[in-house]
């Protein structure tokens with residue numbers, strides 16, 4: 001159900017963009033999807049097809065760029081990409097704290113045919 005409300009927002013954004021640019025159709029919508037966001041791009045596409053039907057946004061291909069989750073190491077003062085099943089800093093081995101990056105999901109770009 002996560003994807004449904006998200007997709008409603010995406011369709012609205014794409015509709016607005018298509019109308020503003022006077023687009024004939026929307027070709028592609030690229031999303032930035034955090035690896036911890038729990039968003040399944042295939043689900044988004046399914047909902048998108050349903051929700052955008054009959055609107056200016058219909059027919060677009062949904063593409064997703066994965067955003068890696070990052071952690072911050074207090075002692076090294078640096079941010080690093082989280083390895084699978086590990087929270088350790090690659091330099092000192094201390095446990096990093098989540099930065100919040102990797103939870104996001106937003107529209108990165110929209111490709112229109114004008």
Ligand SMILES: [Zn+2]
Pocket residue numbers: 073074075076077089090091092093094
């Ligand atoms: Zn460190």
